[in-house]
Amino acid sequence: MSKIVRFLEYRRGVPFVHFTRSEMNSLLSLYSRHVMRGEWRDYAIDQSDGMARFAVFRSSFERPLFVISKQVKGQAKGSGASQNTVFQFTVSSGREKVAQGTSLLDVLPVFDQPLRLLRGSS
Template sequence: MSKIVRLVEYRRGAPHVHFSRSEMNALLSLYSRRVMRGEWRDYAIDQHDGTARFAVFRSSFERPAFIITKQLKGAPRTASLIPPDVQFTVMAGRETLSQSTSLIEALAVFDRPGLAASLRMGGTS
C-alpha cells in the first residue's frame, strides 16, 4: 500500500545541521594533535534535532571530555543563497567553555594554558 506524502509537510522537519569539510578538517586537526599528546583516545560524531555534535573522549569507556556543537541561531532563512546563522559551543560536562559564530574562535579555548589542569581540579567529566 502506498502512502501519499506532501513535500511541503515533509520538508518542514528540523533543519539538517552538519559540519562542513573545512570545519571537519579543523576538528580532526585538533583531535589528532591531542591524540599525539596522549590526551584524547576516541571521538564520536552525532547529528540530531538540528544540532551537530563532535564529542571527544579520554577513554572509550568514559563520558565525553569535551563536546563541540554546531546549531542554528534563530529561524532558518528562506533564501537558499544566504548561509544560515550558526553558533558553535565547546562544553566540558555541563560547563560551557566557549561560544562563537566561528568554529576557529570557539576552538581557541583549547589553546589556553592550563585548561586541562583546571578542568581536572573542577572535576568535570
Template sequence: MTDTPDLRRGDSRSVDNSSSTVVDLKEYKQNKDPVPVTFHRRELDQILWIYGRMVGEGEWKDYAIDHTKEKAVFSVFKRSGEMPLFRIEKNPKLAAKQGAYSVVNVNGMILKRGHELGPVLKVFDKALKLVDK
C-alpha cells in the same frame, strides 16, 4: 486547454483517476523529515586538526560524531567507555544570538561560544608556562 495529453484518432477520452491523489503542500512539508545538521568539510578539518594534536599529546583517545535535527556534536573521550570530556557543538538556531558553535565540558558548562569555529576552538590552546632553570 486541458491538462490531459492530446488524443490520437480512435483513442478513448476516459481518464483513470484512481491513481491520482491530492496532497496539501503545507502538510507534506511538515511531515517530511528535516535534514540533520552536519559539520561541513572545513569545520571537520579544523576539529580533526585539534583532535589529532590532542591525541598526539595523549589527552584524547576516541571521538564520536552525532547529527540530529537541531545540532551536530563532535564528542571527544579519554576512554571509549566513559562520558565525553568535551563536546564541540554546532547549533544553527543560536547563530543569530550567541553563536552557532560552542565547546561544552563533561559537566555541561559552556567553556566558549561564538559565531566562528576557529576562535571557539582556541579554548584547547595551551598557554606557555615559564619553567625555572
C-alpha cells in the same frame, strides 16, 4: 476551523545540521594534536535534533571530556536558504559551557590556552 499550511514550511521541519568539510578538517586536526600529546584517545560524531556534535574522550569507557556542538541560531535575511543560515557553536565540558560563538574558529582557541596549575592550601 482549518489551518492553511504551505507545503514548503511543512516539509522543512527540523533542519539537517552537519559539519562542513573545512569544519571537519579543523576538528580532526585539533583531535590529532591532542592524540599526539596523549590527552585524547577517542572521538564520536552525532547528528540529531537539528544539532551536530563532535565529542572527544580520554578513554572509550568514560564520558566525553569535551563536546563541540553546532546548531541553527537563526536565519539571516536574503535569498538562498542554505547560504544565510546562522549557526551557533558551543564547546562544553560536562554541563558547563566553555566557549560559544558563531564560527568554529571562534571557539577552537579555547583548546590552545595553556593549562593552569591550581594550588590548594595544604
